[in-house]
Amino acid sequence: MLEVRSLRAGYGAIEVLRGVDLAVGAGEIVALLGSNGAGKSTLNNNVSGLYRPFGGTITFDGQAIAGAPSMRIVDAGLVQVPEGRRVFPNLSVRENLELGSYRRGRAARAKNLEHVLAVFPRLNERLAQLAGTLSGGEQQMLAIGRGLMSEPRLLILDEPSLGLSPLLVEEMFALIGRLNRDGLAILLVEQNVVQSLAIAHRAYVLENGRIALSGAAAELAEHPELRKSYLGH
Ligand code: ATP
Numbered sequence: 001m002l003e004v005r006s007l008r009a010g011y012g013a014i015e016v017l018r019g020v021d022l023a024v025g026a027g028e029i030v031a032l033l034g035s036n037g038a039g040k041s042t043l044n045n046n047v048s049g050l051y052r053p054f055g056g057t058i059t060f061d062g063q064a065i066a067g068a069p070s071m072r073i074v075d076a077g078l079v080q081v082p083e084g085r086r087v088f089p090n091l092s093v094r095e096n097l098e099l100g101s102y103r104r105g106r107a108a109r110a111k112n113l114e115h116v117l118a119v120f121p122r123l124n125e126r127l128a129q130l131a132g133t134l135s136g137g138e139q140q141m142l143a144i145g146r147g148l149m150s151e152p153r154l155l156i157l158d159e160p161s162l163g164l165s166p167l168l169v170e171e172m173f174a175l176i177g178r179l180n181r182d183g184l185a186i187l188l189v190e191q192n193v194v195q196s197l198a199i200a201h202r203a204y205v206l207e208n209g210r211i212a213l214s215g216a217a218a219e220l221a222e223h224p225e226l227r228k229s230y231l232g233h
Contacts, residue, residue, distance in 0.1 A: 001026050001154050001185055002047065002078065007056035009046045015054060016042045018209040024154060029176065029186045031196040031217060033230065034206035040189045041083065043206070044156055048080040049073045060154070075103065079152035083159045083189075087142050089132025093123055096131050096142055100149025108151075116145040119175075137168040144175075154185040161192045173199055193230045197221040 002024040010016040016039045024030045034040050046053045052067035059065065060078050087096050097116060101109040117124040120141045126134065131142055140160060147155055157176065161169045173195050180186055180199075190196040197203055200217040205226060213226060220226055 001061055002187065003057070003059045004043070004047065005057045007043070007046065007058065008054040009042055009051060009056075010054060011042075011051075016209050017046070017053075019056070020206070020209070020211055022204055022211065022214075024185055024187050026153075026185055027180070027183070028202065029180050029188055029200045031200035031203035032187060032189045032206060033191075033193055033196065033203060033226075035229075036191075038206040039209045040206055041158065044080055044158055044187075044189060048078065048156065071103070074150050074152075077151065077153035078156070079147045079150045079154070080156040081143050081147040081158060081160070083162065087131040087134075087139050087146070089130065091131055092128050093131055093134070093142060094127040097123070097145055097149050100146035101151075104151070109149075112149045112151060116148050119148065119179075120145050136163050137165070137171075140164065140168075140172070148179075152184065154187065155179070156187045156189070158189045159191060160188070161190060161195070169195065193226070194221075 004020060004022040007017050007020040008015060020043060032040055045051050047058055049065065049068050049070035057064060057066060060076055063076065065073050097113055098109060101112045122138060123141060123145055131139065134142060144160065161172050164172060176186060176188065177199050188196055188200060197217045197220055202215065203217045203220050204211050205213040213220060213223060
């Protein structure tokens, strides 16, 4: 579905990504790992059209999307859920969700809302509540719910477990597994190496703007270099 080839990208004169190759196939969970500042967000922001790459190609279902307007990329079915809690705090849960489907008709919006509320019953109980008053975990669910409202086929999740309690982290990973089993392809950007490798099919490790390691998640979980760098043993 998603193919990134020889991607070079950065900010002004600074090149952050220095030739990155990465792919996500239909039905896959692919983990993108890497330490702080490795370039994970830069990769996401270029894939989702927020920035125009310096070079290389990005295709989604065979269509070139590098530098395309974000709206067109979302319409094609590639949706990024931003890191942390970037919901609109002064809008209600319902309004936040409906924004995810604002380009669809009323009927599609209602159908999508029904689907998202079935996935997140907690949001259903809080539809009229202002998003800014939700707990951190609920805001994270809302951000993912809003992404689902756009009818994605590939969802990019940027650190969905960030700031969650251990129990909610478990729940979040279980949810990601469920969404994937329902047919969604997922690019999972995470610092939580052990749990990400446990649910991913494949993984890439980004270091200093280059892919340092890649392969089947189960094999990477045993990789001595990865264990040493990210798990300390
Ligand atoms: P983290 O896990 O900490 O979020 P990351 O892997 O997502 O890190 P990026 O956010 O992609 O890393 O940052 C990669 C490099 O690009 C960093 O050195 C960062 O300072 C730099 N950078 C990020 N955004 C900008 C920007 N808007 N302007 C200039 N430099 C930037």
